[in-house]
Amino acid sequence: MAVSNPAEYSPKRNTSFVDWLNRHIKLIFILPSLIFVLAMMVFPIGYTVWLSFNEWNGSARQSPQGVGLSNYTNLLTADPRFWDSVLRTFLFSFGAVVAELLLGLGIALLLQGKFFGQNFIKTLILLPMVATPVAIGMAWLLMFEPTIGLLNALLRDIGIAPQPWLGSEQQALWSLVMVDVWQWTPMMALILLAGLTVLPEEPYEAARVDGASPRQRFFYLTLPLLMPTIVVATLLRSIDALKTFDIIYTMTRGGPGYATETINTYGYVQSFEYFKLGQASSLLVIFFAMVLGISLLFIQVRRRWGVQA
């Protein structure tokens, strides 16, 4: 490329500087993103880790006090709210992602063929994904309202007893899963649809020649061929679902009681309601490690399936 030797253009001026630039051109090109990553990611994570070994409430008069590992031992051994919230985080994410995967796969298969108004339907299905989670939370909060909400009005019309939804410890978490599924199934469907459209035609032709039933074609061709896409979609969605905060905060703030408190909302409570910045940091560090572990696991899984594809 022409840029490879800028020194040629001004051989007399600033030769040493240009030479230096020339020699470090790779470094200079990546420098902006390097600075960005350092400032916006590495530093906050490092600071969080450091803070997790301290206790501090943000005081201007008292700087953070080192407390060693006690934030971690507190959480892991003495705080039932922590373990409950971990369990709920995984229940929520698992429930949501499985439902989204199944529904998303169904929708993708339906949308795969050609039909009238296909693009219109596709756009329509994608709408929930475009909306802001907090706005969605507000809208669903109204629909879930047991006395004056839409859902119970519908239930009453078809003769089913009204449900307390978010007002019940048993139903609240699953009501939230419902909202998450409503919002994020479209993304699952979109990724899977993209995966379906690039599948090779030849195996299907061969299968048809051999007289394979649609069922067989689905289980022995589509599913295995689509597996890499499914794994990627599940990975992306799982990490996202684990981090869910907005809809929970908007709709239940972790209640009733503690029935929908996840690691994220608990971290928020620890930092912004209890002012225990060190404790909150240690919680986030543990959560970070968990998400990292899950991601690594998925990458392993993907490698395996990737070979097959």
Add this chain to the structure above:
Amino acid sequence: MNRKSNTLGLATLMLLLCGLVAACGDTGASTTNTAPTGGAVSGTTTTAAATNAGAATTAAGTTTGTTAAAGAATTAAAAGAATTAAAAGQTGNVVAGVSKNFSGKQLRIITANHPWNEGIKKVLPQFEQASGMKITVENYFEDQLSQKLQIGLTSGSSGADVFMFRPLQEGKLFANNGWLNDLSAKAQGASEWNWSDFQDAARSTVTFDNKVYGIPIVTEREIVYYRKDLFEQAGLKAPTTLEELTEAAKKLTDPAKGQYGLVMRGQRSPAVTQFSSFLYSSGGTWTTSDGKSALGTPEALSAYKLYGDLLKNYGPQGTLNMSWPQAVAIFQQGKAAMWIDADSLYTNVLDPAKSIIADKVGYAQFPAGKAGSKPYNITSWALGMNAASGNQDAAWEFIRWATSAPVVMQLQQSGLPGARSTVWNSPDGLKGFPEEYAKVAQSSAKAGVGFDRPPVVNVGEARDIVGNPIVISIQGGDVAGAVKEADQKFNAFLDKDKNAKS
């Protein structure tokens, strides 16, 4: 080939969507504002507006932000409509005594999205003209305000000069952390402005360790809102004792008709403040005089039981997920005969745009229990000065003006209960309120207790601890066990909280 082009189309669609999401970014931000207030502890009219607008139309997700904003405007207009016309003409000079000493100074004020902010904005141009100062006002929904302040103040930034804060929720913490300026000398030195005109309870709320850390701007008391028509039909009078309250709630509950005796907050932390009047009137309190938990008393237990029983037996479904916006929505829709909450929220039930029972609402003082009628009477908001502000004298000039008698008079006439005795004692000061309401607010103020939550440093954690038995009680669980557990936890908490002070 066919599939290839399909993929291309899909990719385009995704790009378009990305653009759309990005375009929605701004809406997103303003919508985010709406959210936390949904479960907020006390305060703004705006979310109820959103709740209602949504309830009527089930507004499409992204538009909620705008709806809320529009709703807020309507609320302010409706709340003021009856009274501001009268007020505007005759409040006289709201900028009397404002000096030009700080002409050219710029101040940054951070406020909550609260009717106070709407009110002060109306008179702010006059202040700017009289003082020559330039005032920038930023406002946030109250939970966000708290975070915004914490982050700004933690980082030691002097961004804001003056801010609104909730003295009972975060006052002690902010003062302990060195974020609030000590205003004692300034307040006590301004003789014409008259610090002693502020109600005793209000002054005590913002005074920690004999130092004044803020100037009260909004006060509130817990009262009973009731449906006059339903009470009349049933041959009932407004409840004056907690027994009568229970009786009335029982009589007026008819789930088949979709009508419930009463509605109150049931979310753990938001419910604590409204539970407090039940606790005081039953003869209980949060802490003993030597700083130990007072939750272990039979009085406290009976208050917890009563609060939960009322909601469990005579409340609508789903109270466990209710803070005031959800509760008031039920009352506005005519589904509950009583709503017990802060009196400062009364404009929500009077606005015909949001409330189908606007013309049928009566007000009653909090009913008497064993210890008499003891509602809270608190300062919900105060103005504080950032200790890191570089414009302290100019900032005080602004605070002094914003809390001066003429300004408080004007704000109170627009329906916003303030903290000045002279305004409360003058007939002009009560003009903005419905007559019955003014009487109830006055008598509640006399009987009232100056705090509605445990008086500690780390209020957030304390509220979760003392609020847990409320939740258990509403669910019909083992209240005695829950109270015992809360008592132990609260004691352990108080030990640590005391250490936090030093």
